[in-house]
Amino acid sequence: AQKVTQAQTEISVVEKEDVTLDCVYETRDTTYYLFWYKQPPSGELVFLIRRNSFDEQNEISGRYSWNFQKSTSSFNFTITASQVVDSAVYFCALRMDSSYKLIFGSGTRLLVRP
Amino acid sequence: KAGVTQTPRYLIKTRGQQVTLSCSPISGHRSVSWYQQTPGQGLQFLFEYFSETQRNKGNFPGRFSGRQFSNSRSEMNVSTLELGDSALYLCASSLAAGTTEAFFGQGTRLTVV
Numbered sequence: 001a002q003k004v005t006q007a008q009t010e011i012s013v014v015e016k017e018d019v020t021l022d023c024v025y026e027t028r029d030t031t032y033y034l035f036w037y038k039q040p041p042s043g044e045l046v047f048l049i050r051r052n053s054f055d056e057q058n059e060i061s062g063r064y065s066w067n068f069q070k071s072t073s074s075f076n077f078t079i080t081a082s083q084v085v086d087s088a089v090y091f092c093a094l095r096m097d098s099s100y101k102l103i104f105g106s107g108t109r110l111l112v113r114p
Numbered sequence: 115k116a117g118v119t120q121t122p123r124y125l126i127k128t129r130g131q132q133v134t135l136s137c138s139p140i141s142g143h144r145s146v147s148w149y150q151q152t153p154g155q156g157l158q159f160l161f162e163y164f165s166e167t168q169r170n171k172g173n174f175p176g177r178f179s180g181r182q183f184s185n186s187r188s189e190m191n192v193s194t195l196e197l198g199d200s201a202l203y204l205c206a207s208s209l210a211a212g213t214t215e216a217f218f219g220q221g222t223r224l225t226v227v
Contacts, residue, residue: 100162
């Protein structure tokens with residue numbers, strides 16, 4: 001069975017600090033896709049990043065970066081120089097090949113204080 | 115390009131009633147998925163539709179049903195509402211399966227009293 005675990009329930013940082021959100025996933029499939037979504041108070045899930053299982057290259061996009069390691073089944077997400085507007089709930093999600101279904105973790109609430 | 119549109123945004127219903135929620139996907143997207151979000155259970159998959167066919171269904175009772183029209187718009191119906199059905203219902207549209215990201219609407223917040 002597939003599963004996504006986000007052990008951090010809530011994180012509080014001061015503005016400009018870097019913050020890393022952890023995500024551990026379980027699947028026996030060899031082809032799968034990992035996502036990070038942000039949910040602000042308005043409720044809409046906003047797509048942030050995607051990574052394919054066959055591409056372990058880690059990248060940086062603006063203030064966002066991610067660390068995908070198949071050996072430890074982890075897909076961690078880092079926000080550099082956090083801002084108050086980054087305050088939201090962040091979800092890690094897993095999707096199998098040829099499927100539309102997203103399997104979400106329980107989410108991590110991030111509070112960035114001024 | 116318009117995003118995913120869900121209507122209504124808020125809904126209050128009485129236990130035992132039924133409700134219909136609507137979702138219009140991004141133009142060109144033929145897949146629509148529905149999710150239920152509650153504080154206790156988190157985000158749970160309800161079902162997905164592609165070209166008017168239900169391809170996958172989550173572990174929900176038969177009171178939850180859906181359909182997709184030829185223009186890709188989708189509706190979700192919940193009959194005989196229970197207090198536990200109170201939740202944020204989110205709709206997502208995708209261009210294709212697997213690698214492509216899903217884009218979500220703002221959701222419909224259903225309160226059952």
